[in-house]
Amino acid sequence: xxxxxxxxxxxxxxxxxxxxxxxxxxxxxxxxxxxxxxxxxxxxxxxxxxxxxxxxxxxxxxxxxxxxxxxxxxxxxxxxxxxxxxxxxxxxxxxxxxxxxxxxxxxxxxxxxxxxxxxxxxxxxxxxxxxxxxxxxxxxxxxxxxxxxxxxxxxxxxxxxxxxxxxxxxxxxxxxxxxxxxxxxxxxxxxxxxxxxxxxxxxxxxxxxxxxxxxxxxxxxxxxxxxxxxxxxxxxxxxxxxxxxxxxxxxxxxxxxxxxxxxxxxxxxxxxxxxxxxxxxxxxxxxx
Numbered sequence: 001x002x003x004x005x006x007x008x009x010x011x012x013x014x015x016x017x018x019x020x021x022x023x024x025x026x027x028x029x030x031x032x033x034x035x036x037x038x039x040x041x042x043x044x045x046x047x048x049x050x051x052x053x054x055x056x057x058x059x060x061x062x063x064x065x066x067x068x069x070x071x072x073x074x075x076x077x078x079x080x081x082x083x084x085x086x087x088x089x090x091x092x093x094x095x096x097x098x099x100x101x102x103x104x105x106x107x108x109x110x111x112x113x114x115x116x117x118x119x120x121x122x123x124x125x126x127x128x129x130x131x132x133x134x135x136x137x138x139x140x141x142x143x144x145x146x147x148x149x150x151x152x153x154x155x156x157x158x159x160x161x162x163x164x165x166x167x168x169x170x171x172x173x174x175x176x177x178x179x180x181x182x183x184x185x186x187x188x189x190x191x192x193x194x195x196x197x198x199x200x201x202x203x204x205x206x207x208x209x210x211x212x213x214x215x216x217x218x219x220x221x222x223x224x225x226x227x228x229x230x231x232x233x234x235x236x237x238x239x240x241x242x243x244x245x246x247x248x249x250x251x252x253x254x255x256x257x258x259x260x261x262x263x264x265x266x267x268x269x270x271x272x273x274x275x276x277x278x279x280x281x282x283x284x285x286x287x288x
Contacts, residue, residue: 002236003212006142007097009237010073013198013215014053017076020187020198023055031059032267034134034167037283038065041165043131049098049156050139054080054091061089068130069093070101098135098143099151102158132165136265140170141211141239146250149242153254160286166256169265169281173241174274180204188218195220202239211239244274247282255287 004012034056038046044066048057051069053076060067061084069091071077080093096104133156143149156166181202188197197218202211219231244261251259263270263277272280 004235004237006237007072007074009213009215009235010052010071011075012217012233012235014073014075014079016191016196016198016217017053017079018055019189019191019196021053021055023059026055027059030056030136030169030265031063033265033269033281034060035063036267037165037167038132041132041285043165045130046132046134047101047130047156047159048134048136049101050135050137051080051093052076052137054083054093056134056136057091057093058084058087058089061091067091070096070104072097097152097155098139099148099155101155104159129161130159130164131161132167133160135166135168138170140168140247141173141242142237144210144238144240146246149246149250150253153250153256157254157256157286162286162288164286166251166284166286167281168247169279170242170247172244172263172272172274172277172280174243174280175277177204177206177241177243191219209240211241212236213239242280244272244280247280251282251284256284257287258285260284 046060046065046067048060048067048069051057051071052073054069057067057069057080069077069080070093071080072095074095077093077095084091084093094104135156140149140152143152160166184200186197186199188195190196199216199218201214201216203214204211214234214236217233217235221229221231248259260283261272262281262283263272264279265281270277
């Protein structure tokens with residue numbers, strides 16, 4: 001079993017990501033929570049730091065926020081850029097891992113970037129920061145050491161204004177590490193006129209403290225004599241279970257405060273319960 005880095009893993013998944021994601025249902029559930037957190041903190045400028053195909057970032061732009069997106073997968077970023085252009089939204093998207101966000105230079109316009117310019121985020125000067133940073137979609141388990149987690153959190157803190165809002169949503173590994181559920185529901189649709197299916201599953205290595213996270217990508221193709229067949233590709237990437245205590249410790253080390261934990265990214269607010277919650281959603285504030 002060959003393990004891939006997270007960026008290559010999501011490069012492979014990117015073409016099917018929007019096919020397998022019901023964005024209308026997802027935003028109907030998650031949108032009120034996000035808007036309430038942003039309203040509560042007075043946020044106007046938002047960075048989606050693990051934006052994937054741009055679903056949350058583009059929704060926030062439609063809701064009136066000044067938004068940018070970043071992701072470690074260049075193919076996901078290309079997809080997000082194409083979607084923004086298609087609907088006429090000037091949302092800048094850049095390829096960057098979480099730890100390097102603070103190295104991205106702001107620029108005065110999302111439309112002024114040239115091929116020769118360095119990757120950048122919007123702004124009026126090098127000192128301008130975001131009011132809120134989001135890191136959604138179970139992204140933090142791809143950081144394989146506690147030091148990597150702290151470095152990523154510091155990277156996100158580095159682009160936040162003092163007191164700025166941080167929101168992260170991940171699966172509840174306090175529960176999953178005990179129950180070890182192997183299979184996610186298969187999700188499918190049509191891509192380029194072909195039926196496609198994504199099946200996600202996991203293997204747990206308790207001794208190593210690692211999870212092998214797999215995606216099986218099915219594409220229906222024409223076989224011999226017009227028969228219908230399936231082409232299947234399997235990709236695997238390592239994950240580290242993100243426990244509540246480890247995340248809280250890393251946030252403190254990275255300079256965050258006022259930490260709150262919830263069991264889902266939806267309203268009404270539901271406190272995190274390590275023995276029952278499906279998700280671990282954490283909201284915190286950047287230090288001064």
